[in-house]
Amino acid sequence: MGLRLSDALRLSWANIAEYKGRSVVVVATVAILFGLVMGVNFLLRGLEVTLFDASVAKTGGKVYVETSFRKSRYGSNEERLNERLEKYHGEKVGTLKKYALDGETVGVIEVELGKEFPTEEEYVGWGTEKQEMNAAHLSVGGGTTLELKRASVLNLVLGGVYGNAIEEGDLVVDDGSGEIEEYIKTRIEEIQRKKVANADEMLAMDVAEEAEGGQEFTEEDIAYFYEEAENWEPEVSEESIAVFENYWDLKDYVLTRDTPEAKNLEPQAFGVGNLFSNTVDIINEVEMMRTVLKFFEVVLLVVAVIVATLTFAHLIDNDAATVALYRSMGASTGNIYLIYFLYLVELYLLAVLSCIMIAFIIVGVMWLGNAGALAERLKEFYMLKELPKVNLFGFNNMFFGIIGAIMLVAPLSLLLTMRRFSAKHIAKKLKEDQ
Amino acid sequence: MTIKLENLNKKYGKKPVLFDINLEIPTGSFTMLRGVSGSGKSTLMSVIGGIETATSGTVTIDGQDVGKLKGKARTEFYRHKVGFVFQGFYLQPQLSIGENIALMGMFAGMAKKEREARAKELAEKLGIAEVLMQKPAEVSGGQAERACIARAMFMNPEIILADEPTNNLDPENARNVIEMLKRIQVEMGATMIVASHDALVEKYATQVVEVREGRVGVVGADESEKVVRTYDGVTTV
Numbered sequence: 001m002g003l004r005l006s007d008a009l010r011l012s013w014a015n016i017a018e019y020k021g022r023s024v025v026v027v028a029t030v031a032i033l034f035g036l037v038m039g040v041n042f043l044l045r046g047l048e049v050t051l052f053d054a055s056v057a058k059t060g061g062k063v064y065v066e067t068s069f070r071k072s073r074y075g076s077n078e079e080r081l082n083e084r085l086e087k088y089h090g091e092k093v094g095t096l097k098k099y100a101l102d103g104e105t106v107g108v109i110e111v112e113l114g115k116e117f118p119t120e121e122e123y124v125g126w127g128t129e130k131q132e133m134n135a136a137h138l139s140v141g142g143g144t145t146l147e148l149k150r151a152s153v154l155n156l157v158l159g160g161v162y163g164n165a166i167e168e169g170d171l172v173v174d175d176g177s178g179e180i181e182e183y184i185k186t187r188i189e190e191i192q193r194k195k196v197a198n199a200d201e202m203l204a205m206d207v208a209e210e211a212e213g214g215q216e217f218t219e220e221d222i223a224y225f226y227e228e229a230e231n232w233e234p235e236v237s238e239e240s241i242a243v244f245e246n247y248w249d250l251k252d253y254v255l256t257r258d259t260p261e262a263k264n265l266e267p268q269a270f271g272v273g274n275l276f277s278n279t280v281d282i283i284n285e286v287e288m289m290r291t292v293l294k295f296f297e298v299v300l301l302v303v304a305v306i307v308a309t310l311t312f313a314h315l316i317d318n319d320a321a322t323v324a325l326y327r328s329m330g331a332s333t334g335n336i337y338l339i340y341f342l343y344l345v346e347l348y349l350l351a352v353l354s355c356i357m358i359a360f361i362i363v364g365v366m367w368l369g370n371a372g373a374l375a376e377r378l379k380e381f382y383m384l385k386e387l388p389k390v391n392l393f394g395f396n397n398m399f400f401g402i403i404g405a406i407m408l409v410a411p412l413s414l415l416l417t418m419r420r421f422s423a424k425h426i427a428k429k430l431k432e433d434q
Numbered sequence: 435m436t437i438k439l440e441n442l443n444k445k446y447g448k449k450p451v452l453f454d455i456n457l458e459i460p461t462g463s464f465t466m467l468r469g470v471s472g473s474g475k476s477t478l479m480s481v482i483g484g485i486e487t488a489t490s491g492t493v494t495i496d497g498q499d500v501g502k503l504k505g506k507a508r509t510e511f512y513r514h515k516v517g518f519v520f521q522g523f524y525l526q527p528q529l530s531i532g533e534n535i536a537l538m539g540m541f542a543g544m545a546k547k548e549r550e551a552r553a554k555e556l557a558e559k560l561g562i563a564e565v566l567m568q569k570p571a572e573v574s575g576g577q578a579e580r581a582c583i584a585r586a587m588f589m590n591p592e593i594i595l596a597d598e599p600t601n602n603l604d605p606e607n608a609r610n611v612i613e614m615l616k617r618i619q620v621e622m623g624a625t626m627i628v629a630s631h632d633a634l635v636e637k638y639a640t641q642v643v644e645v646r647e648g649r650v651g652v653v654g655a656d657e658s659e660k661v662v663r664t665y666d667g668v669t670t671v
Contacts, residue, residue: 007540014528325524328485329585330513330541332506427486428446 003335012342019315023347026311030351030406033300035358038402041293042363045394047157048286052247054378054388055277059118063250063279066096066239067272085242088253093117094241096171096275099184099234102191107171108180109241116243117173118276146381148373153366161285162278162381188234195229202229239271247279254283277382290398297398301405308413312344316420320429323421336421337414344410352406367392436461437482437593437625442491444477444648451477453648455491459627459641464619466636467629469645475629476521476597478645482627483595484512495593513542517586519596521629525570525578532557532566535584542589556584560614576607583614587622594618596628600635612638 016023056063069077069084085092093115097108111117146162147155174180195202203225210216244250254272274280316323326336375387382388419425437459444452452474459465467475480486482493484500493500495515503511517538525534533540535556536549544552557563560580565573573581579599586594596615600608612628616638619626628635629645636642644651 002543003541004543006546010529010533011526011540014526017528018526321524322526324485325520325526325537326541328483328512328518328520329538330509330589332509332541335541423486427480 002332003338008335008338008342009346011339012346015315015319015340015343016346019318022311022315023350026308026347027351027354029307030304030348030409031354031358033304034297034351034402034406035355036362037293037297037300038355038359038399039362041290041398041402042359042393042395043154043366044157044286044289044293045396045398046363046392047154047394048282049394050374050378050388050390050392051161051282051286052279054382054384055279055282056247057382057384057388059276061246063244063247063277064093064118064275065090065242065244065250065272065280066275067242067253068239068270070269070271081240084253088244088256089249090242090244090253091115092240093243096239096241098237098239099187100236101184101187101234102194104187105170106184106187108184109171109173111173111241146377148370148377152370152373154370154374157286157289160289161282188232191234192230192232195232196226199226199229239273241275247283250279251283254280255287293398294401297402297405301408304406304409305412305416308344308409309416312340312413313417313420316340316417317429320426323426324430327423327426333421337418340421341410341414344413345407348406348410352403355402355406363393436494436496437627438492438494439482440492440494442481442493443489444481444486445489450489451648452481452488455650457643457650459625461625462619462623463640464616464626464628464638465641465643466639467627467643467645467650468631468636469629470631473645474648475645477648478650479518479595479597479627479629482593483516483518484508485518513538514589515592517589517591517594519579519582519586519594519599521597521599521601525581527570530567530569531562531573531577531581534570534581535566535588537585538588552588553584556587557581560584574607575603576610579603579607579611580614583611583618587618590622591624593625593627596626596630598630599628600630600632605634608632608634 067081067085069081082092084090092112094109094111094117097110099106099108109117146158148158172180203222206225244253272280323336326339331339371390371392375390378384378388378390379386437457439455439457442452442455442457443450455478467478469475477486481488488501495511498511500508500511525531526537529537532550532553535553536544539549539552554563554566557566560583562573562577562580562584565577565581570578570581579602583594583596583599586596594615599611599615603611612632612635615626615628618624628639
């Protein structure tokens, strides 16, 4: 039986004690770099949950979205959409038709029979009053940037989440009385009259422009022009309205690219957008930030491997006499690799613990400095009655990914420096030292 | 445990350091490799001790061509046959003296209690039992050298190689160490090879091998028969 694991651990720990200074530098460097990433990940996750909760507070925890499949080659848009909704536990509750009324957009919601639907609240943004519409009117406003009252690193996150515009316009719920159809019809007629009234002026401009290009308007062209004005119709788009009982299902619905439409193989084939809140924007922005964080994690891993490998290579060269001693004491090459691999594992376990500590400190500092201010701003932004609960610590699988990345440095460094353990290299270093 | 070197050469890269060595070291002898720094003594010791391999030629120990041994067989052979006392101690600073002595036992997979018992036995024999729990930085040069000797003796080897064992010691400690090595050679019947330029060692040697610029010549140290072999032939004195 060869070298026992307990003895290998003893010998490897002796290395840490022997090279205290170098070990501390490596541990500190890795811990600080990855601790920052881990801390930001904790914050991001906590913030994600906080923002989600605040964004759905006025709809009782449920999330309403507008969504559609367009130009699907794989079946009917409606059927494919319903399949996806069912898969991610969403439910269609109605339809949203958007009328582009010459600079004004009006959304008309038709709620399916028997489905629940919020109607009387004021939602994100600021609303307008349309006295002539008696149907339930929901106020939805444009986006705004949410910033904390005092300078905070969280503004980097919040600026991205709250910098997107929520579609402006009015939303009305068709109550079946015919009033909204009447309103739309009236508006269309108004716009047609306006266009006809302006037709002469517009036509003169067009004729002059065409003449410059050497083109002439025929009588037929002129007649068509007036006919267009008289018969103007708005562009109407139609989306489905779906509800999700919780935002995690919505997140999967938005982000999982599991069908050709969802992968947007056809441009804009799959659409999902905000309704009554900015939950979809939160999902997309947080996901983008998470992607950036993963990118940094990979970069840091590469940096850590380079730093660790160079440091470790230097250590082996300094330790040539020890390696020679071990060989003369009957250590096999495998024994020597084991001792130094365990040294690296111990080192990086210390780095992991330090990294977690640093991450907690970052979260603690941010929480103490910002939680109160964030709660106030969210209450104001979402027009809530009470201060929302703010939680700046969240846990997800990326935590394990970061730990895995740190521990991966150990075997990678060893693999990249294996050549230095060869008898030839060790003998050469011993000769140089003499 | 006769050691025979035949036509042995050693190069580091393109640079030759040992030239055509032919040497026989009889069983149970106390052989001194005498030469100045840089003469090739340590390299020769390393090749005999299995730490380095020869570029060409053979090293035969007790009839076994050690160049033919590979991997585990080679490790086992050297573990049980050869003990090495390094120049400059090479005691691991973070291990206790006891742990340093038992290092070979660690790599042999011996149980901790067994190792500790053996280390204590050797330490008592060499007069350093009281420093077993101390670190190398806390003991004297003489104690450290004896710890190295104890480490070399751990597996009861038949050959002990000591590279400049008196180098860092005062005259009294140096004499003590050499006498100790001589005693070990006589009591254990071990074949002792000591690389040194210390004249004191010569007094205890049964054979002196002159090493000069990578070449060897044997100077018999036994009073009854002195053989001087120079580099260009044999001259009997």
